[in-house]
Amino acid sequence: xxxxxxxxxxxxxxxxxxxxxxxxxxxxxxxxxxxxxxxxxxxxxxxxxxxxxxxxxxxxxxxxxxxxxxxxxxxxxxxxxxxxxxxxxxxxxxxxxxxxxxxxxxxxxxxxxxxxxxxxxxxxxxxxxxxxxxxxxxxxxxxxxxxxxxxxxxxxxxxxxxxxxxxxxxxxxxxxxxxxxxxxxxxxxxxxxxx
Amino acid sequence: xxxxxxxxxxxxxxxxxxxxxxxxxxxxxxxxxxxxxxxxxxxxxxxxxxxxxxxxxxxxxxxxxxxxxxxxxxxxxxxxxxxxxxxxxxxxxxxxxxxxxxxxxxxxxxxxxxxxxxxxxxxxxxxxxxxxxxxxxxxxxxxxxxxxxxxxxxxxxxxxxxxxxxxxxxxxxxxxxxxxxxxxxxxxxxxxxxxxxxxxxxxxxxxxxxxxxxxxxxxxxxxxxxxxxxxxxxxxxxxxxxxxxxxxxxxxxxxxxxxxxxxxxxxxxxxxxxxxxxxxxxxxxxxxxxxxxxxxxxxxxxxxxxxxxxxxxxxxxxxxxxxxxxxxxxxxxxxxxxxxxxxxxxxxxxxxxxxxxxxxxxxxxxxxxxxxxxxxxxxxxxxxxxxxxxxxxxxxxxxxxxxxxxxxxxxxxxxxxxxxxxxxxxxxxxxxxxxxxxxxxxxxxxxxxxxxxxxxxxxxxxxxxxxxxxxxxxxxxxxxxxxxxxxxxxxxxxxxxxxxxxxxxxxxxxxxxxxxxxxxxxxxxxxxxxxxxxxxxxxxxxxxxxxxxxxxxxxxxxxxxxxxxxxxxxxxxxxxxxxxxxxxxxxxxxxx
Numbered sequence: 001x002x003x004x005x006x007x008x009x010x011x012x013x014x015x016x017x018x019x020x021x022x023x024x025x026x027x028x029x030x031x032x033x034x035x036x037x038x039x040x041x042x043x044x045x046x047x048x049x050x051x052x053x054x055x056x057x058x059x060x061x062x063x064x065x066x067x068x069x070x071x072x073x074x075x076x077x078x079x080x081x082x083x084x085x086x087x088x089x090x091x092x093x094x095x096x097x098x099x100x101x102x103x104x105x106x107x108x109x110x111x112x113x114x115x116x117x118x119x120x121x122x123x124x125x126x127x128x129x130x131x132x133x134x135x136x137x138x139x140x141x142x143x144x145x146x147x148x149x150x151x152x153x154x155x156x157x158x159x160x161x162x163x164x165x166x167x168x169x170x171x172x173x174x175x176x177x178x179x180x181x182x183x184x185x186x187x188x189x190x191x192x193x194x195x
Numbered sequence: 196x197x198x199x200x201x202x203x204x205x206x207x208x209x210x211x212x213x214x215x216x217x218x219x220x221x222x223x224x225x226x227x228x229x230x231x232x233x234x235x236x237x238x239x240x241x242x243x244x245x246x247x248x249x250x251x252x253x254x255x256x257x258x259x260x261x262x263x264x265x266x267x268x269x270x271x272x273x274x275x276x277x278x279x280x281x282x283x284x285x286x287x288x289x290x291x292x293x294x295x296x297x298x299x300x301x302x303x304x305x306x307x308x309x310x311x312x313x314x315x316x317x318x319x320x321x322x323x324x325x326x327x328x329x330x331x332x333x334x335x336x337x338x339x340x341x342x343x344x345x346x347x348x349x350x351x352x353x354x355x356x357x358x359x360x361x362x363x364x365x366x367x368x369x370x371x372x373x374x375x376x377x378x379x380x381x382x383x384x385x386x387x388x389x390x391x392x393x394x395x396x397x398x399x400x401x402x403x404x405x406x407x408x409x410x411x412x413x414x415x416x417x418x419x420x421x422x423x424x425x426x427x428x429x430x431x432x433x434x435x436x437x438x439x440x441x442x443x444x445x446x447x448x449x450x451x452x453x454x455x456x457x458x459x460x461x462x463x464x465x466x467x468x469x470x471x472x473x474x475x476x477x478x479x480x481x482x483x484x485x486x487x488x489x490x491x492x493x494x495x496x497x498x499x500x501x502x503x504x505x506x507x508x509x510x511x512x513x514x515x516x517x518x519x520x521x522x523x524x525x526x527x528x529x530x531x532x533x534x535x536x537x538x539x540x541x542x543x544x545x546x547x548x549x550x551x552x553x554x555x556x557x558x559x560x561x562x563x564x565x566x567x568x569x570x571x572x573x574x575x576x577x578x579x580x581x582x583x584x585x586x587x588x589x590x591x592x593x594x595x596x597x598x599x600x601x602x603x604x605x606x607x608x609x610x611x612x613x614x615x616x617x618x619x620x621x622x623x624x625x626x627x628x629x630x631x632x633x634x635x636x637x638x639x640x641x642x643x644x645x646x647x648x649x650x651x652x653x654x655x656x657x658x659x660x661x662x663x664x665x666x667x668x669x670x671x672x673x674x675x676x677x678x679x680x681x682x683x684x685x686x687x688x689x690x691x692x693x694x695x696x697x698x699x700x701x702x703x704x705x706x707x708x709x710x711x712x713x714x715x716x717x718x719x720x721x722x723x724x725x726x727x728x729x730x731x732x733x734x735x736x737x738x739x740x741x742x743x744x745x746x747x748x749x750x751x752x753x754x755x756x757x758x759x760x761x762x763x764x765x766x767x768x769x770x771x772x773x774x775x776x777x778x779x780x781x782x783x784x785x786x787x
Contacts, residue, residue: 071416072439073783074464077508078545081534084527099412115375116355117417117438120410140441146457149442150362150371151354170545 054190061105061131062184065094068104068128070121073111075138075170082173094180101127106183107160108176112140113153125160133192135179136162139169163192218481218718218737220247233306236271237264243309247480247720248296250307255318258295258310262324265297265306273297273306276610278749279321279331281339282736283365289313291339294734295321296721296749300607300621303628307721317342327610327754338363338444353437353786356381362445369445383421385431388764400426405768409438413516413772417782418756420763420771427767432760436786443787447746451712452478452552455746459733460546462748463784466505466727468497468537470748471550476631477722477733478552481715482687488676490554495632496567496670497537497549498724499663503574504533505727505779506614506656513653513776514585517594522581529577532570539566552713553688554681564671571667574660582657595649599762599774602647610754613729614655615778619647625725637666652777687713712741719745726751728779752778752785 069079082089089095098104101124113121125134136156139145142165144154156162163186166179186192220226223245230249234240239261240251253261265273275298282292295308310318320343322329332343333352340361343349351358355375360367384404403424408414417438423431443462447455459474460467472494479486486494507530511523534544540559541547549556585591601611603619616623624641626634642658644651681688685704694701715737723732729751736745755778763771 070410073416073441074461074546076416077464080508080512081527081531081545085524086528086531099410111416112439112441114438114440115358115372116440117409119375119380120438124410147441147446148370149446150367150369150373151358152372152441172544 055188058188058190062187063093064096065106065133065180065183066096066098066104067094067106067108067180068098068101068124069108069110070124071108071110072113072117073140075110075141078170078173079108079110079137079176082176087173087177089177089180092177092180092184101125102129104128105132106180107132107134108137109134109141109156110137110170112145112147113156113159114151115153116151118153118159121156122159131192133164133183133187134160134162135164135166135176135183137166137176137179138171139167142167145169216716216739217245218716218720219245220480220718220720221483222247226250229304233271236268237261239264240308246307248305248307250309253308253310255310255312255316258293258308259319259321259324261308262295262297262321266324271299272301273299275300275607276325276327276331276754277305277612277730278610278732278734278747279328279335280734280747281335281341281363282745282747283339283363285365287311289316291341293318293335293341296732296734300623305721312341317344319344320346322346325610326605326608327757330753330757337361340364351437353440355437362442367445369442369449381435383433383435385421385423385433385760387423387431388761390765391425391428391430400424402430407768407771409435413775415512415775415780415782417786418775418780420759420775422763422768422771424768429763429766429768429771432763432771434756434760436756436782438786439782440786441783443748444746447743449742451741452715452743453713455743456550456552457546457548459748460548461783462750462787463505463726463728463731463752463781464546465508465779465781466498466501467546468494468501468549469505469724469726470731471548472498472632473722473724473726473731474733475550475552476724477720477735478713478715480722481718481720481735481737482552482713484553484682484684484687486554487679487682489558489678490680491632492670492673492675493540493555493559493563493680494550495634496667497540497547498632499667499670500533500536500567500570502727503660503663504530506660509728509776509779510581510653510656513773516772516776517591519585519591522584526577526581529570529574532573536563536566536570539563551681551688553684554679558680559675564675567667568671571664571671574664578657578660586653586657592650594769594773595653595777597646598649598766598770599777600646600648601758601762605758605761606647609758611729611758612751613726614652614659615728615755617641617643618651618655620645625723625730629723631722631724634666637669639665649774649777714739714741723749728752728755728781731784748784748787750784750787752780756780756785 071079081087107125136142141156144152164179164183166175168175226249227244230242233249234242239253239257243250243252265271277298278296280294284290289311291312293310293312297306312318320332332346335341336349337351337353338361357375358373405424406421408419409417419435421433422429443458446458456471459470462470507526511526514522537547538544541549606616606619620643622641622643627641639662642655644654689708690701690704695705717737717739719736721732721734723730732749734747735743738744762774
């Protein structure tokens with residue numbers, strides 16, 4: 001899997017001592033993730049917050065994932081449970097389900113991928129614009145599961161790169177939710193960089 | 196601090212294991228007598244005795260004529276093709292069996308025909324008699340390599356184009372894969388329906404072929420339809436399946452009988468428990484067992500809960516396809532409660548694998564009935580409100596009435612079962628026709644509707660949920676029968692853990708059962724239950740060893756999706772989308 005840590009470049013603005021998370025809040029500042037990079041400067045008129053562009057962009061990306069459910073089997077039903085009222089993934093900003101790969105940045109492969117549909121999955125993945133992330137939901141997408149058989153892809157990493165694997169057959173909605181939160185953290189830490 | 200308790204030996208006095216003995220079904224004598232009667236009416240049938248259905252061998256060349264005679268005979272009227280599948284016995288001179296199973300609505304009886312076929316021999320097609328056998332024959336060709344003479348479109352159906360060999364043959368390695376590259380995706384040119392063939396010159400439009408799926412929001416993930424459009428009208432459609440063919444039948448042959456249960460869960464994953472019931476009861480039928488009353492009661496209750504859940508998913512997603520998203524959010528709320536009930540029993544949510552051959556994995560929690568009552572109390576409100584929201588809605592009615600129509604004759608001829616058949620006015624329900632789990636002791640009705648369109652299917656599903664609630668209320672009122680949830684037979688049920696740890700005899704039974712599995716007697720049997728979208732049947736052949744020799748699951752979706760092309764021809768794409776959702780095609784069961 002092609003993950004690479006982004007090198008942290010020095011800010012062009014001279015650093016002052018960083019502000020601890022609590023202090024900023026007291027001053028009425030908005031709180032952004034990536035406290036280490038953040039600094040507050042008093043440039044005369046008011047209080048400014050500077051950060052790196054990457055941090056802001058990753059913060060935004062991680063909090064508004066647009067999933068494309070590539071749901072083929074049982075896991076798709078649990079995906080439906082996750083987006084519906086009881087579990088409600090919109091609490092984490094990932095409720096904008098798009099069925100067009102051109103409008104999505106998170107591919108959730110929910111269900112068994114068999115040899116016959118493998119080229120389709122590859123094509124869908126290729127059509128998604130960068131940056132794109134992949135969650136392999138459930139045992140089948142991860143490893144073929146208990147279908148060690150003549151027509152089943154033994155894990156979608158045969159075809160496309162995967163960022164998060166979710167165990168379970170099928171995983172519970174909480175499990176999938178946890179995976180989305182994990183992915184969010186991974187994006188916000190700047191650990192995923194492709195193309 | 197541990198204490199040692201003394202246990203008496205297992206007080207089991209029943210029959211010893213039945214392995215390598217011949218299976219004699221309980222109803223064999225009755226079926227043989229009936230078989231004699233049928234054989235007297237239709238020429239060309241050679242009776243095979245001692246089976247659970249009237250069974251006949253038929254000469255290869257005569258099969259189409261025999262099927263026609265059985266279909267047309269006024270006293271028999273085997274009008275419904277239930278199943279057609281193969282079996283492979285490599286040591287035999289003619290290695291393949293092609294097995295036809297038919298059903299007569301008139302007499303409420305079933306019949307099984309077998310054609311023995313050699314390696315290089317072919318069978319005349321029976322598409323002319325039963326339209327529904329078109330895809331079944333393609334499946335046999337795909338899985339066994341048996342050719343059908345005169346078949347209109349004999350090509351692979353479940354596996355992909357680059358696949359080599361025939362996977363259900365006994366000499367095929369279960370793990371042998373063949374890769375499909377990007378260029379290998381099947382190009383399909385649908386056949387123009389006969390009523391539109393002449394019109395091409397008169398039309399103002401150039402005909403366009405459009406591909407829908409398999410990755411398409413309305414195609415539910417794994418279905419693919421290629422349509423030819425004349426303007427907006429669909430003049431030809433062909434469906435392609437196999438995008439979720441995950442080798443259930445081959446996998447079953449490599450596992451023990453108990454290990455097959457989780458695979459059956461994943462056939463119709465919207466109503467997993469019903470598949471479990473079907474499979475477990477089939478094996479129990481071979482073993483000559485009946486699950487304890489308490490287990491049967493829980494099986495019935497969970498079946499009905501999962502049937503409601505299945506209908507909720509079908510109605511909810513169908514309404515999403517029609518643009519009514521609210522109902523989906525709304526209906527999934529009570530469904531979560533149903534799932535939570537199953538989770539409280541088994542620990543798993545969607546696919547509980549809660550049943551075992553001989554009973555249940557564990558007993559239900561003490562608050563099972565109380566929770567069930569809560570769900571039964573809350574569900575009617577949700578059903579009523581969703582029904583009120585959509586069923587009198589003008590836009591909704593305009594989109595579903597007269598859409599995706601199938602006539603009663605066609606539905607029967609294709610082999611429809613379940614809500615889709617009942618929406619054409621045929622009151623066939625396995626729970627009434629051949630009751631199991633004591634369904635005949637409950638007071639409930641089979642809802643039917645006229646028209647066979649999408650609206651009728653909605654009507655039937657809404658009413659079926661209410662009837663399921665009726666059954667459930669009666670089941671709750673009766674209370675759970677006391678007693679164990681597993682049969683008292685150490686050759687089927689694992690001894691309790693405390694005994695295994697403390698008694699030599701139990702330890703041996705435990706070891707034997709884990710290592711050698713359940714070993715049903717040699718023979719074959721078929722048993723059917725009413726699934727969420729039709730008759731779910733299992734045909735099992737045992738050779739007396741721990742692994743099933745052949746497991747065939749009858750997929751109710753298979754003939755229904757087969758007829759889909761016919762249903763949407765002459766309509767528009769939005770109609771096709773509205774119709775597809777109402778058919779409740781579950782890919783796991785369709786492709787197995």
